Amino acid sequence: MTAATADAAPAKDPAPPGAGPAAPPAPRRIPARAGGLAVSALLLALVAAASVALGAKSIPPGDVWDSLVSPVGSDTDVVVRQLRLPRTLLGLLAGSALGLAGALMQALTRNPLAEPGLLGVNAGAAAAVVSAMAFLGIGSFHGYVWFAFLGAAAVSVLVYALAGTRSATPVRLALAGTAVTAALYGYVNAAILLDTAALDRMRFWTAGSLASARMDTIVQVLPFLAAGFALAALLARPLNAVALGDDTARALGARLGSTRIATMAAVTLLCGAATAVCGPIVFVGLIVPHLVRSITGPDLRWILPYAVVLSPVLLLGADVVGRLVAAPSELQVGVVTALIGGPVFIFLVRRRRMVQL
Amino acid sequence: MRTPIHRRTSAALRPAVLRTPGGLSMRVAPRTAAVVAALTVAALAVSVLLAGTGDYPMGPSAVLRTLAGQGTAAEEFIVLDLRLPRLLVALLTGVALGLAGAVFQAVSRNPLGSPDIIGFTEGTAAGALVAIVVLNGSSAVVAAGAVGGGVLTGLAVYLLAWRRGVHGYRLVLVGIGAAAMLGGVRHYLLTRADLVDAARAVLWMTGSLDGRDWSHVWPLLITCAVLVPVVLGRGRPLRMLEMGDDAARALGVAAERTRMVVMGAAVLLTAAATSAAGPIAFVALTAPQLARRLTRAAGPNLLPAAVMGALLMVAADLVAQQAFGDRRLPVGVLTGVLGGGYLLWLLWTERRAGRV
Numbered sequence: 001m002t003a004a005t006a007d008a009a010p011a012k013d014p015a016p017p018g019a020g021p022a023a024p025p026a027p028r029r030i031p032a033r034a035g036g037l038a039v040s041a042l043l044l045a046l047v048a049a050a051s052v053a054l055g056a057k058s059i060p061p062g063d064v065w066d067s068l069v070s071p072v073g074s075d076t077d078v079v080v081r082q083l084r085l086p087r088t089l090l091g092l093l094a095g096s097a098l099g100l101a102g103a104l105m106q107a108l109t110r111n112p113l114a115e116p117g118l119l120g121v122n123a124g125a126a127a128a129v130v131s132a133m134a135f136l137g138i139g140s141f142h143g144y145v146w147f148a149f150l151g152a153a154a155v156s157v158l159v160y161a162l163a164g165t166r167s168a169t170p171v172r173l174a175l176a177g178t179a180v181t182a183a184l185y186g187y188v189n190a191a192i193l194l195d196t197a198a199l200d201r202m203r204f205w206t207a208g209s210l211a212s213a214r215m216d217t218i219v220q221v222l223p224f225l226a227a228g229f230a231l232a233a234l235l236a237r238p239l240n241a242v243a244l245g246d247d248t249a250r251a252l253g254a255r256l257g258s259t260r261i262a263t264m265a266a267v268t269l270l271c272g273a274a275t276a277v278c279g280p281i282v283f284v285g286l287i288v289p290h291l292v293r294s295i296t297g298p299d300l301r302w303i304l305p306y307a308v309v310l311s312p313v314l315l316l317g318a319d320v321v322g323r324l325v326a327a328p329s330e331l332q333v334g335v336v337t338a339l340i341g342g343p344v345f346i347f348l349v350r351r352r353r354m355v356q357l
Numbered sequence: 358m359r360t361p362i363h364r365r366t367s368a369a370l371r372p373a374v375l376r377t378p379g380g381l382s383m384r385v386a387p388r389t390a391a392v393v394a395a396l397t398v399a400a401l402a403v404s405v406l407l408a409g410t411g412d413y414p415m416g417p418s419a420v421l422r423t424l425a426g427q428g429t430a431a432e433e434f435i436v437l438d439l440r441l442p443r444l445l446v447a448l449l450t451g452v453a454l455g456l457a458g459a460v461f462q463a464v465s466r467n468p469l470g471s472p473d474i475i476g477f478t479e480g481t482a483a484g485a486l487v488a489i490v491v492l493n494g495s496s497a498v499v500a501a502g503a504v505g506g507g508v509l510t511g512l513a514v515y516l517l518a519w520r521r522g523v524h525g526y527r528l529v530l531v532g533i534g535a536a537a538m539l540g541g542v543r544h545y546l547l548t549r550a551d552l553v554d555a556a557r558a559v560l561w562m563t564g565s566l567d568g569r570d571w572s573h574v575w576p577l578l579i580t581c582a583v584l585v586p587v588v589l590g591r592g593r594p595l596r597m598l599e600m601g602d603d604a605a606r607a608l609g610v611a612a613e614r615t616r617m618v619v620m621g622a623a624v625l626l627t628a629a630a631t632s633a634a635g636p637i638a639f640v641a642l643t644a645p646q647l648a649r650r651l652t653r654a655a656g657p658n659l660l661p662a663a664v665m666g667a668l669l670m671v672a673a674d675l676v677a678q679q680a681f682g683d684r685r686l687p688v689g690v691l692t693g694v695l696g697g698g699y700l701l702w703l704l705w706t707e708r709r710a711g712r713v
Contacts, residue, residue, distance in 0.1 A: 176469065178533050178536070179700050179704070182638070183697030184697075186690075189563050190690040193563055200552055200555075203547045204548055206544060207541075331545060334544065335541040339538055341538075342534045345537065346535070349531055
């Protein structure tokens, strides 16, 4: 991932650092931000290309291209089209979903440390999926995706109930989320302890991995993610108003109740779907929105698109690094993001003044 | 964490000050003393029941007779060689975790600041997993790995949170970050293991008292004998520290040194408990809170928390052995589920009081 961070740095340049308050951006900033978005998209294309081209089996770039354009059924074609391509697509989708969910959650709770992984939403989905696997014997993706939604929804309601009050400081929220996560993982461990077969399936899933990506799971999860993305796109403006505080938002004509419910629905859809396919992955939704906010300033109409483009850069970058570092085996992407995200989190916490939202 | 101050204590149970003619004075809290005594009695009673539980059930009187050295040879073997070590590990683990939890909650000034949550337990789990998966070690190696992992994590978190002193909140958050990273390592090791090792590792990570013998008791007993008095002796400065560093310093407390000593002791206690029984979930979180609610006293309530921890452990083990018929669950499953429920309740009430 060091490569991805190093690559991400130039994206900062086009925009002025520390952009201003939530007021409408000065006209000259718009081209700069659009340019930044284009650079980010280019970066994403590069990382996606790396994800298709690099792996345990080294294939020359020319052959990779041939396999994509004119497959003949050779081993190389199978590796590229049936392993690396679905994996890359899944990384794109899941990364965008997690980053977007993180940005939405931070906007909704107005809390800089709000992140679906850290607050236990992913753990909720994981606990529900484990219950489905261990007790109901549901092994197919189509069966347990609904449980993932159920778990994610339950925890996001719980966390919001805890975080929505005025006195919810970042520390308290982070502690509450960690406590919920610890309780849920205790339950997950207990469930898989009773069933060795479930343990064998679950230990790979709970690490968070893109390795099991298949085209048909991607197709199955796509509608849910699409709904989540659409909902998020509609929420940028109302959430901008919410950022000004409840009273001001109401005075500006924002409908607070429906905005909150819609945001939680979007977070649930995005996190539930992403967790169901990849397993719980932490920190993507924390790092990327913070990075993006330092580029764009607090306007969600820019933060959300940036998050959609840059989050998969992180996730896919982490996946590629995990594949290369431990080749011919691999480091699961959830492990890599945890190892990268931990220091970033500690850095954010150590700053003199915690970022206020 | 700001303690709700209960004023409805009856006059007889209110803390009082004893003064001697020589100018010495001592604060006595009858309610706290009564709670400690009641909890101790309860813990011992449950222990006797627990020692009579198993494939060869024995009544309480038989257990007591055997402990007094008057049982048959078979009874002595069962009680003294098989069940007593397990019982002592449960009690000592409970004391260590309860005390460590009280210290962490006092230092972080938050009812959720327990070693479970802020990374030390994750550190011991990661250390033990390295011992199981990479070194394929015996139970002694696993215990050493757990202690090493816990102490290293504690040290790293303390140093990372350092910035002209360690602020309670920064400590908690840095611990959360470290826990997330170590969780990643743990997941990775688990996927690298073969299935037998993985099952052993998951059992270990759940926390279990099965098959504990005297070799598990001694290190734990020695650690507790040394460190429990150290922590209990720091009860007063720790209580001052809860009012904030400035107030504590004004009252003559060496804030940073006190914090370093009690936290070091708490980390070692947690590591010792974890190496003996695995990371038992939530005892460190719940014991101090339950104790506080019983004593209704301000401050860290160190001794009540320790005794409450012991009671929780033996009670949980008793239920885990009896409640599910033939299927004996590891004790960590029970404390995990009960602790999770308690935690939700705690979060809910704290929220309603506007404190979370």
